[in-house]
Structure formats: structure tokens, C-alpha cells
Amino acid sequence: MNIVIHPTYFPNIAHFVAMANAKTVAFEMDDNFLKQTYRNRAYIYGANGKLGLNIPVIHSQKNRQKYRDVKIFNEDNWQSLHWKSLLSAYRTSPFFEYYEDELQHLFTEKAEFLLDFNLKCFEVITDCLQLDLELTKTETYQKTYSDKTDFRPLVHAKKEPLYPFESYTQVFNSKHGYIPNLSILDLLFNEGPNALNYLEAQNISLL
Template identity: 75%
Template sequence: MNILIHPTYFPNIAHFVAMSKTSEVCFEMDDNFLKQTYRNRCYIYGANGKLALNIPVIHSQKNRQKYKDVKIFNEVNWQDNHWKSLLSAYRTSPFFEYYEDDLKPLFTQKTAYILDYNLKCFEVICDCLQLDLNISKTETFVKTPENTRDFRFLVHAKKEIPQQFDNYTQVFIEKHGFLSNLSILDLIFNEGPNALNYLESQTIKST
């Protein structure tokens, strides 16, 4: 089964559940950039509960701007702030040190475009998960694709369909309870090599 999906910033678990059940993933590359989506944000589990990490971007004065043309606003030190947030949230998790060296370069090397940066993050996470996928990329935008499952709806952060996945142990679960569908980072830091088995055992709600 082929799937069509958006590249997002450290995709949430729903994205990877969808991708773990197929070997053919097509990334949407020709859509317009919209605010309040997972294109430039992810959610982790901080000491005070759900915490958003947002990548600042440079918005065009035009009404519409292609996702692939959106630049990151690197004049602020957002990478250092995100890394410090991850350290604070997960340094006591079982597998943070196991993946730390793979992930840290993503927070020290600057990238001009948000889409390029998200694809870099995706490659590193796939290596961490040992998830081998055949990746293709769209060349034109198609509203209703044929012969593929369309998971582009998962990009919405504000009007997303609630996903309830099986519990796994989280660092602050005793303080705030289980938080479902956070960034894939939460899963790999807490579950390590078992993360892929977890993803393959879950199902996604589409309505």
C-alpha cells in the first residue's frame, strides 16, 4: 500500500504508525504552507505537561507560499532552545543517551529551508528506528490522489483528529498521566529499540 503524507518536524506518532505499515511513502512536496500545522512544530512531554517546540519561519508577504520555499528564521537561537527543552524533558529517560549523539547535530547545524530541515530530521529518526522505507516525492499537487492512501490530514495541529494510542511509560506520567500522539522523539527516548514494534501494533483514526 502506498501512502501520501507531509514531511513534518519530528513527526508525531500517528505519522510513523502510518509509515510503519507500508514500505512505499510519498512525501507531499508541492503544497502551500499553512500556519498552525506540524510542518514547523512538534509536541514533547515536559515537566509541566505537553510542550510545543516551534520552528520560527519567515512568512512571505504573498497570500500563498509553497512549503518548499519557506525559510527558517535562523536569526534567533531556536535550535539551542529546542535542544535544552529536550534535555530537560528526556535526559532521565531510558534511551536518551543512546540516541543523543545521532540527534544533537540537528540542533547545531543550520538549514535554510524548513522542508529540507524536516527531511533531515526524518532521515535520522528512521535510522534510530531502523525503519527502511522507499521514499518518493510529489512533483505537482493533487487534491484527490489515486491508488494511494492519503494521510495528509495528519499535518493539522489545531483541527486534528484525536488519536489514542496504547500507553507506554513516559518520564512524567505519574504527574500528568499518559499523553498520546506526541513527537516520535518521546517514543524513542522512552521505548528505544521497541519503538518500531509499538508503532506497528497501533492503528490510526481517520474520521
């Protein structure tokens, strides 16, 4: 299966299931930026349940702005807040310390553009997962594809379908139960080297 998909902030499990089971992956690089999508947000499992991590961005005065042109609003100390949230949520997880050093620099080095930062995070995560992808980047926007399965709708954070993925043990399971389709970070910190096997064993399709 050849797919086209959006690069997002620490993509959720649905994104990674699609990519781990694809023959080739094309990243959408020429679309417009929309609010309330996974382009600048990820969800983790905090002590009080599902917790959103949002990257603040500088909104253009124009009606439309390309995703690749969106700048991060670094006046907010968002990187430090996100890292503290991850520490609070996952420092007792089985594999947090195993990956901590590989991830921490992402929350100290400043980034100007959202898309560039997301791609940087993606590279680190695929290294942690030991996931090799045949990856390309689109050069122009196409509304439809005849040669690729279009997983771009996964970018929308609202009204998500309930994916039939297997459950795995999460840090706060006993408090709030299983929370599905969180950021890949949740799977990585809880399953460690088994995370890739988990992703490859799941199935996903878009209605």
C-alpha cells in the same frame, strides 16, 4: 497500503504509525505552507506537561508560499532552545543517551529551508528507528489520489482526533498522566529499540 503524507518536524506518532504500516510512502513536496500545522512544530512531554517546539519561519508577503520555499528565521536561537528543552524533558528517560549523539548535530548545524531541515531530521529518526521505507517524493500537487491513501490531513495541529494507540511509559507519567500522540522523539527516548515494534502494532485510519 500506499500513502501520501506531509514531511513534518519530528513527526508525531500518528504520522509514523501510518508510515510504518505502509507499503510505499510518498512525501507531499508541492503544497502551500499553512500556519498552525506540524510543518514547523512538534510536541514533547516536559516537566509541566505538553510542550510545543516551534521553528520560527520567515513569512512571505505573498498570499501563498510553497512549503519548499519557506525559510527558517535563524536570528532566533531556536535550535539551542529546542535542544535544551529536549535535555530537560528526556535526559532521565531510558534511551536518551542512546540516541543523543545521533540527534545533537541537528540542533547546531544551521539550515536555510524548513522542508530541507525536516527531511534531514526524518532521515536521522528513521535511522534511529531502523525503519526502512520505500519512499518517493511528489513532483506536482494533486488534490486527490486514487492509488494512495491520503494521510495529508494529519498535518493539522488543531482539532486532532483521539487515536486509539496503546499507552507506553513516559517520564512524567506520575505528574500529568499519559499524553498521547506526541513527537516520535517521545516514543524513541522512552521505548528505544522497541519503538518500531510499537508503531507496527498500532492501527490508524482517517474518518
